[in-house]
Amino acid sequence: MAIAESQILDSKVPSGPVQEKWDRCRFEMKLVNPANKRKYTILVVGTGLAGGAAAASLAELGYKVKSFCIQDSPRRAHSIAAQGGINAAKNYPNDGDSIWRLFYDTVKGGDYRSREANVYRLAQISNNIIDQCAAQGVPFAREYGGTLANRSFGGAQVSRTFYCRGQTGQQLLLGAYQALMRQVSTGKIDLHPRREMMDLIVVDGKARGIVTRNLVTGKFEIHLGDAVVLATGGYGNAYYLSTNGNGCNVTAAWRCHRRGAYFANPCFTQIHPTCIPRSGDYQSKLTLMSESLRNDGRVWVPKQSGDRRAPHEIPEADRDYYLERRYPSFGNLVPRDVASRAAKERCDAGYGVNETGQAVYLDFQVAIERDGEAAIRAKYGNLFHMYHKITGDDPYKRPMRIYPAIHYTMGGLWVDYHLQSTIPGLFVLGEANFSDHGANRLGASALMQGLADGYFVIPYTIGDHLARHQFEKVSDDHAACHEALESSQSRLTTLASIGGRRSPNQFHRQLGQILWDHVGMGRNRAGLESAIEQIRSLRAEFWEDLKVVGKNEELNQVLEKAGRVADYMEFAELLAGDALNREESCGGHFREEHQTPEGEALRDDDNFSYVAAWEFNAVGEPATLHKEPLSFESVPLATRSYK
Amino acid sequence: MSAETLTLKLKVWRQPNADTRGHFETYQLSGISTQMSFLEMLDVLNEQLVEKGEEPVAFDHDCREGICGMCGVMINGQAHGPDRETTTCQLHMRRFRDGDTIVIEPWRATAFPVVRDLVVDRSAFDRIIQAGGFVSVNTGNAPDANAVLIPRVQQEKSMDAAACIGCGACVAACKNASAMLFTAAKVSHLTLLPQGKSERSQRVLKMVAQMDEEQFGSCTNTGECEAACPAGIKLDNIARLNREYLRAMLCSSDG
Numbered sequence: 001m002a003i004a005e006s007q008i009l010d011s012k013v014p015s016g017p018v019q020e021k022w023d024r025c026r027f028e029m030k031l032v033n034p035a036n037k038r039k040y041t042i043l044v045v046g047t048g049l050a051g052g053a054a055a056a057s058l059a060e061l062g063y064k065v066k067s068f069c070i071q072d073s074p075r076r077a078h079s080i081a082a083q084g085g086i087n088a089a090k091n092y093p094n095d096g097d098s099i100w101r102l103f104y105d106t107v108k109g110g111d112y113r114s115r116e117a118n119v120y121r122l123a124q125i126s127n128n129i130i131d132q133c134a135a136q137g138v139p140f141a142r143e144y145g146g147t148l149a150n151r152s153f154g155g156a157q158v159s160r161t162f163y164c165r166g167q168t169g170q171q172l173l174l175g176a177y178q179a180l181m182r183q184v185s186t187g188k189i190d191l192h193p194r195r196e197m198m199d200l201i202v203v204d205g206k207a208r209g210i211v212t213r214n215l216v217t218g219k220f221e222i223h224l225g226d227a228v229v230l231a232t233g234g235y236g237n238a239y240y241l242s243t244n245g246n247g248c249n250v251t252a253a254w255r256c257h258r259r260g261a262y263f264a265n266p267c268f269t270q271i272h273p274t275c276i277p278r279s280g281d282y283q284s285k286l287t288l289m290s291e292s293l294r295n296d297g298r299v300w301v302p303k304q305s306g307d308r309r310a311p312h313e314i315p316e317a318d319r320d321y322y323l324e325r326r327y328p329s330f331g332n333l334v335p336r337d338v339a340s341r342a343a344k345e346r347c348d349a350g351y352g353v354n355e356t357g358q359a360v361y362l363d364f365q366v367a368i369e370r371d372g373e374a375a376i377r378a379k380y381g382n383l384f385h386m387y388h389k390i391t392g393d394d395p396y397k398r399p400m401r402i403y404p405a406i407h408y409t410m411g412g413l414w415v416d417y418h419l420q421s422t423i424p425g426l427f428v429l430g431e432a433n434f435s436d437h438g439a440n441r442l443g444a445s446a447l448m449q450g451l452a453d454g455y456f457v458i459p460y461t462i463g464d465h466l467a468r469h470q471f472e473k474v475s476d477d478h479a480a481c482h483e484a485l486e487s488s489q490s491r492l493t494t495l496a497s498i499g500g501r502r503s504p505n506q507f508h509r510q511l512g513q514i515l516w517d518h519v520g521m522g523r524n525r526a527g528l529e530s531a532i533e534q535i536r537s538l539r540a541e542f543w544e545d546l547k548v549v550g551k552n553e554e555l556n557q558v559l560e561k562a563g564r565v566a567d568y569m570e571f572a573e574l575l576a577g578d579a580l581n582r583e584e585s586c587g588g589h590f591r592e593e594h595q596t597p598e599g600e601a602l603r604d605d606d607n608f609s610y611v612a613a614w615e616f617n618a619v620g621e622p623a624t625l626h627k628e629p630l631s632f633e634s635v636p637l638a639t640r641s642y643k
Numbered sequence: 644m645s646a647e648t649l650t651l652k653l654k655v656w657r658q659p660n661a662d663t664r665g666h667f668e669t670y671q672l673s674g675i676s677t678q679m680s681f682l683e684m685l686d687v688l689n690e691q692l693v694e695k696g697e698e699p700v701a702f703d704h705d706c707r708e709g710i711c712g713m714c715g716v717m718i719n720g721q722a723h724g725p726d727r728e729t730t731t732c733q734l735h736m737r738r739f740r741d742g743d744t745i746v747i748e749p750w751r752a753t754a755f756p757v758v759r760d761l762v763v764d765r766s767a768f769d770r771i772i773q774a775g776g777f778v779s780v781n782t783g784n785a786p787d788a789n790a791v792l793i794p795r796v797q798q799e800k801s802m803d804a805a806a807c808i809g810c811g812a813c814v815a816a817c818k819n820a821s822a823m824l825f826t827a828a829k830v831s832h833l834t835l836l837p838q839g840k841s842e843r844s845q846r847v848l849k850m851v852a853q854m855d856e857e858q859f860g861s862c863t864n865t866g867e868c869e870a871a872c873p874a875g876i877k878l879d880n881i882a883r884l885n886r887e888y889l890r891a892m893l894c895s896s897d898g
Contacts, residue, residue, distance in 0.1 A: 073765065076712060076713045078705065080711050130788045133788075134838070135778065135784065136838070137832065137833050139805050140798070141798070144795050146792030164802060182773070246706075280676055282683045284680070386708065392737055456783075503694070547693060549698050550699075555701055555762065557699065
């Protein structure tokens with residue numbers, strides 16, 4: 001990808017010590033008079049933790065809100081599938097945690113590629129989230145005395161994770177959903193389920209509306225407002241197989257990108273170490289097994305390559321507990337990127353188990369002997385049950401087989417400290433933005449970020465935007481509305497009428513394979529260049545050989561899929577291009593050319609300590625790179641080590 | 644577990660939209676791996692239909708790991724199929740035998756009109772929640788989370804009820820198409836917590852009234868709902884709802 005560098009992006013981070021930035025920002029923001037709030041309409045796209053929390057909180061403040069989701073109910077957004085927990089710096093266990101430590105851990109865990117000020121704010125807000133959710137009736141786990149329980153999670157050396165069994169995401173989402181429903185009942189929120197956002201309407205340089213398609217009737221609709229909040233999740237499904245829900249997609253974010261919102265750090269993708277391995281070509285998704293399992297499970301492979309004995313027949317001396325061996329101080333609890341690469345390294349070297357050789361064991365035998373089966377069942381019962389159902393194997397008797405899978409995407413639309421994109425009036429929240437997790441997200445931090453953005457950041461920052469600008473009245477017959485509507489409709493009509501031979505799913509699977517092979521856990525120049533070529537030619541084939549059946553004016557799931565795959569085809573090139581540009585290894589981005597003799601990631605802070613924000617030019621043409629330099633004043637740059 | 648392959652006959656409910664009569668269509672499928680999930684088997688069918696230029700079977704699904712509550716069909720007359728505490732997406736083909744005939748229908752209930760094929764409209768559930776399935780606390784109003792202690796036993800009971808995924812299997816399994824288990828799960832979840840206590844009377848009265856308005860049937864304690872529930876929601880919750888309802892009717896001044 002050719003790179004034209006232009007202006008340096010302004011993150012609008014307030015000056016002063018990191019602890020005071022958010023206070024200062026809130027004080028400096030303009031406010032909207034309570035009586036005037038009802039005059040503004042805000043469109044919130046997505047109803048996961050970020051979107052649901054934002055819609056509810058904005059409506060509570062008095063704004064008119066329109067809320068959109070692709071599912072049949074807002075309660076089904078994919079935040080619901082998060083299992084493990086949510087971090088907060090409460091320090092209830094008295095084990096040395098603090099806002100500063102959560103901040104420090106998150107910056108370090110993100111391999112120094114996140115924005116310090118955003119991360120500090122996230123750590124500050126984390127405590128309010130727990131209070132808010134408890135007040136909503138989220139049934140967090142409790143100690144016998146009635147206080148909240150905490151556990152240690154994914155690489156943290158303090159116990160700061162709050163949880164609801166293995167269903168934390170579900171319970172937090174239901175909390176946000178219930179708050180949302182309460183506002184629907186008061187008439188403050190106008191709810192639009194089964195709607196897909198097809199385009200962003202930009203008027204006089206400001207985001208003023210969206211084009212949606214009613215997925216049941218196929219009808220296109222224009223919705224106008226004074227600001228747009230995008231909370232449409234990540235792009236993990238570009239890889240076809242991921243732990244995401246099948247409906248998750250990049251379309252809304254990509255359509256905004258094409259309208260002028262920069263896309264930041266798309267190559268920062270997280271590969272989760274503990275997923276159920278793939279069993280065949282028909283496979284539609286990979287199921288995550290919460291990494292809380294690594295608190296009690298031990299990861300191993302046979303010491304002898306090609307050892308085909310059943311796991312219980314392999315004696316202790318013939319097992320290689322490779323995480324404990326390589327990282328004695330963190331052992332099985334190393335962060336996700338480190339654990340994933342270590343599994344890949346063993347499998348690539350021929351020590352993998354399973355028929356495919358693409359799996360490692362996660363063994364609970366020692367924990368069951370130590371604590372008893374009942375204790376393990378109480379902690380992980382639902383996860384063991386889920387594993388048993390999918391694989392037919394009983395993990396109480398036989399170690400789980402696991403392998404890494406695409407799970408979360410740290411990259412996303414570029415936002416400033418106000419969570420505003422490069423299009424004024426377009427705010428981006430949760431996984432859809434890029435800001436807080438750097439090159440690697442720590443466990444139990446996604447829920448924290450989604451809710452922080454939705455409950456406690458956007459209610460302030462959107463007011464500042466509304467108070468500082470004049471909003472001309474826009475109606476459906478405005479030229480910008482007309483253009484966005486026409487182009488969305490004609491794009492779908494084109495997709496439906498190509499008349500080729502291959503289904504959208506077939507193309508998606510092929511694209512996913514290219515990405516997994518070349519832009520997965522290990523990346524190198526030759527592979528990335530080849531991936532870009534392959535993506536381009538697959539995209540050309542897509543527009544010639546796509547087959548869509550059914551009508552446009554009705555529920556048509558093949559057509560929906562075709563539209564999403566068309567956007568992945570464009571997005572994938574940017575993903576590979578960003579990975580090619582970043583000549584260093586950091587977090588989830590591992591460039592094989594840049595590693596230490598022991599195979600650990602080698603960052604290049606002199607040349608790559610920046611956010612890569614890409615500006616769209618045209619399909620097939622290089623995007624323009626804009627840099628936001630990152631400076632680390634509070635957490636000095638250091639090499640991550642978990643040894 | 645090693646994989647085998649199955650040949651199956653599927654009888655699938657096809658209905659273009661809410662206003663058109665539906666019918667069963669028969670399909671032959673072969674080479675279905677026992678390692679596939681039920682929805683992956685339907686994916687295979689749909690890919691074959693698209694290949695032939697026919698319209699694929701529409702069905703709702705998303706997470707494919709049993710938590711979002713989006714999927715759900717009647718499989719041989721049983722909501723979510725033969726396994727207990729299992730959603731349709733979690734059901735695997737190793738549960739079936741070579742040569743089996745599988746009948747696949749949408750949820751059947753007046754309150755859940757068919758949208759297309761196996762897709763139904765469950766927005767009635769959202770409206771029941773809108774009627775009162777929440778705690779009225781605005782963002783920013785919360786006290787410290789540990790300021791209100793909740794005994795573990797109480798929290799565990801509440802969590803048992805809160806685990807409902809809102810899929811609608813309870814309604815589909817019930818001969819009266821009653822939504823009592825769904826409504827009772829939310830009433831229980833919130834009533835069992837101190838945070839939900841202040842609105843308990845209004846909540847139960849309004850949610851039950853909405854349930855009736857949506858044309859869900861009456862509960863006769865048959866227990867099919869509990870047997871079909873993939874989230875393990877127990878009938879005790881219905882007993883609790885009835886107690887809460889009576890209490891609100893007889894004793895509450897704010898009811």
